[in-house]
Amino acid sequence: xxxxxxxxxxxxxxxxxxxxxxxxxxxxxxxxxxxxxxxxxxxxxxxxxxxxxxxxxxxxxxxxxxxxxxxxxxxxxxxxxxxxxxxxxxxxxxxxxxxxxxxxxxxxxxxxxxxxxxxxxxxxxxxxxxxxxxxx
Numbered sequence: 001x002x003x004x005x006x007x008x009x010x011x012x013x014x015x016x017x018x019x020x021x022x023x024x025x026x027x028x029x030x031x032x033x034x035x036x037x038x039x040x041x042x043x044x045x046x047x048x049x050x051x052x053x054x055x056x057x058x059x060x061x062x063x064x065x066x067x068x069x070x071x072x073x074x075x076x077x078x079x080x081x082x083x084x085x086x087x088x089x090x091x092x093x094x095x096x097x098x099x100x101x102x103x104x105x106x107x108x109x110x111x112x113x114x115x116x117x118x119x120x121x122x123x124x125x126x127x128x129x130x131x132x133x134x135x136x
Contacts, residue, residue, distance in 0.1 A: 019064075019081050019082065019083060020081070020082035020083065021064065021079050021080065021081065021082055022079075022080055022081075022082040022085055022125050022126065022127055023077050023078070023079055023080070023125070023126045023127070023128075024056070024061075024077065024078045024080055024094065024097065024123055024124070024125055025075055025076070025077045025078075025123070025124050025125075025126065026052065026075065026076050026077075026078070026101065026121060026122070026123050027071075027074060027075045027121060027122045027123075027124070028074050028075065028076070028116065028118050028121050029074060029117075029118070029120045029121060029122075030074060030116050030117050030118065031072065031073040031074055031116070032048055032049055032069060032073055032074065032076070032116055032118075033069060033073040034046050034115070034116070035047065035048030035049045035051075035114060035115070035116050036049060037050075037113075038050065039051055039054065039113060044113050045112060045113060045114075045115055046113070046114070046115050046116075047113040047114065048104075048113070048114035048115070048116050048118065049076070051104055051113055051114055052076075052101055052104065052118075053066070053078075055097070055100050055101060055104060056078065056080075056097055056100075056101075058100075059093065059096055059097055059100060060084055060093075061080050061081070061084040061085065061093060061097065062080060062081045062084055063078050063079070063080055064079050064080060064081060065078070065079035066078045066079065082127070085125065094123050094124070094125050095123075097123050098121065098122060098123040101118060101121045101123065102118065102119050102120070102121055104118060105117060105118045105119050
């Protein structure tokens with residue numbers, strides 16, 4: 001008996017799950033181009049970018065992507081989950097991130113792995129990003 005070819009239909013009923021994203025732009029004010037060392041190296045004195053990233057994650061914000069240093073190497077934009085940001089309480093997540101980043105540079109004894117002055121850093125949130133960058 002010959003094998004018959006069965007016709008099949010492609011299942012076009014798909015459901016995709018995703019998350020809303022927000023974009024946090026950290027303006028360090030000063031250049032961060034030298035702050036690229038590895039945070040896990042105990043002798044590192046210029047791991048500021050990784051230290052900032054770990055600080056954001058430590059506050060419960062999932063980083064799902066990040067851009068390159070922009071605006072004369074003073075700004076960096078992170079893509080984060082929107083549902084991780086609290087905008088209702090008196091101290092929003094964005095304000096808490098800004099305060100935590102500024103504190104990284106307050107005591108070189110506690111955080112000797114950063115040499116750039118980021119005490120004036122600011123954090124802003126955007127809900128969309130253009131193809132030329134958030135602050136372009």
